[in-house]
């Protein structure tokens with residue numbers, strides 16, 4: 520344990536949106552509003568735009584990442600993109616296990632764990648997405664679902680792999696729906712995830728950034744980000760509008776200054 524505060528991370532998952540012109544204009548507008556020394560700011564555009572944006576992003580101190588990767592290193596996997604390719608075009612992060620990949624592409628916990636492992640092996644920081652569906656929440660299964668999703672990665676990759684990773688809690692029922700978890704609901708799951716990791720290594724659990732995702736907007740960001748175990752946001756819709764994304768970055772900076780409780784200590788749960 521130690522008492523270093525966790526730096527906020529605000530990540531924009533653009534999903535399958537944009538064009539070259541839109542991507543460049545969006546990044547230019549974010550850069551113009553910066554620099555944001557007190558927050559990590561990450562953009563995750565569709566694959567074809569990563570290389571195009573790398574110089575804009577790196578010269579402004581922003582971070583860039585992919586939305587998915589293949590679990591394989593290379594070879595006959597038509598349509599897939601490897602971790603090494605992402606690194607080659609300047610990415611430092613990659614989402615793994617986003618609920619849209621789990622839902623529409625049938626990614627199981629085992630596939631997600633293999634992707635996490637491939638990302639780490641390539642030198643990327645995996646952003647592991649976890650979260651329950653509405654039915655699962657209503658059935659009281661939130662903690663069981665989230666722990667199974669985290670445990671699949673723990674058992675394949677080990678706790679040390681979380682030393683250079685991010686976790687994003689994204690309740691499926693809040694993604695793109697305008698429904699947002701209350702700060703209490705989100706905080707409870709974030710604390711649960713941190714405690715789960717702390718069973719294996721309290722230092723790693725205390726340092727890891729755990730992001731909330733699901734209809735985060737400027738209007739609700741401060742209340743969520745002020746919670747002790749919410750270290751940032753994984754933003755979908757609002758990351759496509761520079762003014763909204765920047766307002767969320769500013770909210771993370773304001774709240775991280777006030778939340779003295781956001782210390783990197785974690786008790787095993």
Ligand code: 13P
Pocket residue numbers: 532617689693694695696697732733734735753754755756757
């Ligand atoms: P929305 O912010 O559009 O709800 O999307 C959240 C998300 O899925 C980010 O990965």
